[in-house]
Amino acid sequence: MSMALTQPQMSQPWRTTLVCIALGLLVVVLALISIALGAVPLSLDRVVAGLFGGPDAFIISQYRLPRVVIAILSGAALALAGLFLQVALRNPIASPDVVGITKGAGLGAMLALIFTPPAWIVWSVPAGVILGAALVALLLLAIGRGLGGGITTLALVGVSLGALAQAVMQFLMVRYPRGIDQSMVWLAGSTYGSTVADIISLSIWLLACLPAVVILAMMLDVSTFGDDTLKSLGLSPNVVRAGLVLTAVALTAGAVASVGSIGFLGLLAPHVARLMVGPRARHLVPATALTGALALLLADLIGRLVALPNEIPAGIVASVIGGPYLFFLLLWEARRRG
Amino acid sequence: MSNKDKGAAAFTAAPYQPDTGWSARMHLRPTWLFALILALLFAAAVGNLMVGAAGFSVEQSLRALFLPDTSVETALIWEVRLPRVLLAVLVGANLAVAGVLIQTLTRNPLASPQTFGINGGAALAIVVAVIAVPGLSGGSTVVPAFVGAAVIGMIMWILSLSNAITPLKLALAGIALQLVLAAMVQAVLIANNASADIVYWLAGSVTTAQWSKVWTILPFSLVGIVVAIAGGHHFGLLALDTSTGMSLGQNARRTGGLASALIVILAGSSVAVAGPIGFVGLMVPHIVRTLVGEEQRTVLILSVAAGPLLLVAADLGGKLVAYPAELPVGIITAILGAPAFLPITWRNRNQ
Amino acid sequence: MIGLVSARLMRALRPAFAVAVLTMSAPIAAQAQDTRTITHELGETTITGEPVRIVALEFSFVQALDSLDIVPVGIADDNQPERIEQNLGKTIEYSSVGTRLEPNLELISVLQPDLIIADERRHGAIYEQLSAIAPTIVLNSWDGSYEDIKQAVVTIADAIGDKAKGEQVVADHNARMAEIASKIPANDKRFMLAVATADNWSLHTSASFSGSIFAAIGVKTALEASEPVESGVGLERLVAINPDVLLVATDPGGTIFNQVQDNSAWQAISAVQNGLVFEVNRNQYARFRDLRTAELIANDVLSKVFNVQ
Known part of the structure; x- marks a missing residue:
């Protein structure tokens, strides 16, 4: 587990290009498989026809396609958020869920689910998610600054905020038990019920984040040698760090508002990408986004198919796959270094 | 030093070292402190006995306690409130001692049965076992609890042996592990439509305490705490051996193995009777060390009294805050404990 | 943020649009049969003719339909058909559409229903998609009082084109309850x-x-x-x-x-x-x-x- 972007390595543009093309192809293939497979078996010509209308239009265009697109966008957003947090906090296991941002978003959503009428939740939940995530991130930066400690302190402040949000969520579940089932599924994270309108919202949101992602990727690319390089280039490491955290929050909020609090993607996708393309930002950013998209797409497909006609929320599939990977990663790390 | 190491140096903590800073100057006499904590515990316990959903007067409660008869008050005091207080005492002591041991063993100030995922492992194993074997309840849940706690404990123990993983990173690894386990519990619950039924247990609660639960945890508490205190000196040596993790001698390894087993027994049996109650095992050892310093046996003995004090007082708070409804004690400890992360992190910021 | 909100607004307006399209696109049926507007928890839904292929997403709707002598084509039965049997005291033929919490929309759509009955708390969030499959009415079963449940029977009867029968069912029920109460x-x-x-x-x-x-x-x-x-x-x-x-x-x-x-x-x-x-x-x-x-x-x-x- 090499620390993000602190290790100089020969640039490998050809390798990165190959990896990204391969990942992109895999995403497309998996997306097509996801559209073709489901609770209702459809022949290939009916699938194609369904894209343009006809009797299967609902299943293909309004049910499976939106889920696939949402999974790709959210997966990429969560993975990038994880990468940025890992870099900003210089910690290989920082991710939106570990440092409490996802929990803050979840708390905001839960407050909205419980305290607004069912008819409002279409907009009150996204609003709660954004407010919750932003509040945790601002507290994170403010308290981290106040404590004046190093970067690890920041990560643990995030953990503490996440624990507090979790405690309040538990309090809400106990005091307002009527919405527990819905809250649990939402907290687990699922693409169930995604619509074309969701795609539009999320795309606009992510497009707005895109300039920040590109600029940060370019800055990180030059800061390969750490804070000193940034300073010599006239960039304040703290500003870059705040930019990374805030962009991560925006990406997380968008994804969580669409699919709920899916964990582990932000933790694992950057690692897998790093194994494939090495630590340089210009390689890592696209590879991480594609890996995240691929992972959530796969988790969603498995969740839809494995227990027909029931669904297993994609977030749970991600955890069940991601959990063992994390064990493996930690043990491997311990053996390699110990 | 390579560039990489230089970059890493900013947040690489040295192995956990006893705190000899400002807190060392204000250490109290352990004996007096012990007496004080016991007095507070007694007061909190009596207060807890006086308060409950049935809401009868202090006088009625005291009469039922000391002059038991056949009244409803007597039945409630002796069969509901007393086992509840005792259960809180035992669970508090278990978690606090487990916290001291795990912080010593891993030389990590952020270690606790909860932050290292041991409570989570026990909870997952219990949830799976209860759903797989519907009749399973009461005392028999300690078996899956031990298995779950042991598996996670083993993983964290192996990780902690690696000298390359710093304490703070190890703590983050544990927290990540805890998140995985929580997600898996959620998965099992959603798949079985059982979320609403089990949310109280999952928050950590002593609301449904009975004598049977007290008898379930008592032997494990007694054995675990007695052995921990008797071996306190040896465990203390583990804390002092900060040179390298891998150079622990044969005896030290054996001691480490024993400490691990104790942690599993203490934490696992707590989860089996009261659910995964968090933050007691993290906060109590820190508070005690701040007050009396580092001597291992002293810390252990004081934690045996301070853990119950925290949990009994928190349970009293949980009874009062939404009276006559009750909040699970685990939610109270979490709301108190989550901010406690901050000062602990602050104290270790320079390592 | 603005983008998000406007898209959400679009999404909120969509069902009305969908219903409008649906009613316009079915002129043949419309001229022959009557059209009713059912007011429910999430607005109004226009229903044409007498629906016969009905999907029920809560247990209480299944019993309400049974009391109106209708067997739903699809039920969100949590994949426990024995519960339906227990609920009605008899076995009926239907297709399971998954859990009440997350009914499978694909399975609902292939049943080609002409009416979907959903619960406000559980299915409010997927109302738009349900409406894209078939006219959907959203009632309050999960949080509903006894009076809500009775009212739901009449609303469901109205939706299937026989409001009088629903009123009769409730009146009979009231009479039986009154008889029990008198004893x-x-x-x-x-x-x-x-x-x-x-x-x-x-x-x-x-x-x-x-x-x-x-x-x-x-x-x-x-x-x-x-x-x-x-x-x-x-x-x-x-x-x-x-x-x-x-x-x-x-x-x-x-x-x-x-x-x-x-x-x-x-x-x-x-x-x-x-x-x-x-x-x-x-x-x-x-x-x-x-x-x-x-x-x-x-x-x-x-x-x-x-x-x-």
């Missing part, structure tokens, strides 16, 4: 339905479905409250409320009900001392929430508690 001797016993889970109790109050059934047959509920359920309580609360009649709803498998039997505080409860504790099925008493269940509870009270047949 119940005058008493001041305080009744309670308590759900026993593996580790704690959930007490159903006067605002719950069972509470309103008790009120309908003229017996008191032990716990007066505005929230329907008090969850996660311990034995002490139960002792403090001290009901005279206790109906303990359990699922198969061990519950806390088994664990408290020897506790002297439990034995001090009035219902236990009078031998008026009855273990009942949790599906029927706490999950179904329909008119048949109401009559079943009322009859149980009459026969078990007052020994009147």
Whole structure:
């Protein structure tokens, strides 16, 4: 587990290009498989026809396609958020869920689910998610600054905020038990019920984040040698760090508002990408986004198919796959270094 | 030093070292402190006995306690409130001692049965076992609890042996592990439509305490705490051996193995009777060390009294805050404990 | 942010649009049959003709349809067909569309329904997609009172084009309930339905479905409250409320009900001392929430508690 972007390595543009093309192809293939497979078996010509209308239009265009697109966008957003947090906090296991941002978003959503009428939740939940995530991130930066400690302190402040949000969520579940089932599924994270309108919202949101992602990727690319390089280039490491955290929050909020609090993607996708393309930002950013998209797409497909006609929320599939990977990663790390 | 190491140096903590800073100057006499904590515990316990959903007067409660008869008050005091207080005492002591041991063993100030995922492992194993074997309840849940706690404990123990993983990173690894386990519990619950039924247990609660639960945890508490205190000196040596993790001698390894087993027994049996109650095992050892310093046996003995004090007082708070409804004690400890992360992190910021 | 909100607005407006398109695109059916506008929890839905392929996403809707002599083509039965059998007291032919929590929209769409009946709390978020499949009415089953449930029967009857029959069903039900109520001797016993889970109790109050059934047959509920359920309580609360009649709803498998039997505080409860504790099925008493269940509870009270047949 090499620390993000602190290790100089020969640039490998050809390798990165190959990896990204391969990942992109895999995403497309998996997306097509996801559209073709489901609770209702459809022949290939009916699938194609369904894209343009006809009797299967609902299943293909309004049910499976939106889920696939949402999974790709959210997966990429969560993975990038994880990468940025890992870099900003210089910690290989920082991710939106570990440092409490996802929990803050979840708390905001839960407050909205419980305290607004069912008819409002279409907009009150996204609003709660954004407010919750932003509040945790601002507290994170403010308290981290106040404590004046190093970067690890920041990560643990995030953990503490996440624990507090979790405690309040538990309090809400106990005091307002009527919405527990819905809250649990939402907290687990699922693409169930995604619509074309969701795609539009999320795309606009992510497009707005895109300039920040590109600029940060370019800055990180030059800061390969750490804070000193940034300073010599006239960039304040703290500003870059705040930019990374805030962009991560925006990406997380968008994804969580669409699919709920899916964990582990932000933790694992950057690692897998790093194994494939090495630590340089210009390689890592696209590879991480594609890996995240691929992972959530796969988790969603498995969740839809494995227990027909029931669904297993994609977030749970991600955890069940991601959990063992994390064990493996930690043990491997311990053996390699110990 | 390579560039990489230089970059890493900013947040690489040295192995956990006893705190000899400002807190060392204000250490109290352990004996007096012990007496004080016991007095507070007694007061909190009596207060807890006086308060409950049935809401009868202090006088009625005291009469039922000391002059038991056949009244409803007597039945409630002796069969509901007393086992509840005792259960809180035992669970508090278990978690606090487990916290001291795990912080010593891993030389990590952020270690606790909860932050290292041991409570989570026990909870997952219990949830799976209860759903797989519907009749399973009461005392028999300690078996899956031990298995779950042991598996996670083993993983964290192996990780902690690696000298390359710093304490703070190890703590983050544990927290990540805890998140995985929580997600898996959620998965099992959603798949079985059982979320609403089990949310109280999952928050950590002593609301449904009975004598049977007290008898379930008592032997494990007694054995675990007695052995921990008797071996306190040896465990203390583990804390002092900060040179390298891998150079622990044969005896030290054996001691480490024993400490691990104790942690599993203490934490696992707590989860089996009261659910995964968090933050007691993290906060109590820190508070005690701040007050009396580092001597291992002293810390252990004081934690045996301070853990119950925290949990009994928190349970009293949980009874009062939404009276006559009750909040699970685990939610109270979490709301108190989550901010406690901050000062602990602050104290270790320079390592 | 603005983008998000505007897209959300679009999404909110979409069902109305979809319905408009749907009604325009079915001119042949429209000229032959009448068109009704059903007002429900999430707005108004226009229904043309008499729907016959109906998908029901909650248990109580299934029973309501059964009382109107209609067998739904699809039911969100949590993949436990035995619950439907238990609910209706007979076996019917239908397709499962998955769980009530997350019904499978693909399976609903291939059934080609002409009416979907959904619950506000559980399915409010997918109303738009359901409306894209078929005209959808959203009623309140999960949070609904006894009166809501009765009203739902009439609304469903209206939606399938026979409102009079729905009113008749409710009138018959009221008559049967009144008959049961008349047989119940005058008493001041305080009744309670308590759900026993593996580790704690959930007490159903006067605002719950069972509470309103008790009120309908003229017996008191032990716990007066505005929230329907008090969850996660311990034995002490139960002792403090001290009901005279206790109906303990359990699922198969061990519950806390088994664990408290020897506790002297439990034995001090009035219902236990009078031998008026009855273990009942949790599906029927706490999950179904329909008119048949109401009559079943009322009859149980009459026969078990007052020994009147």
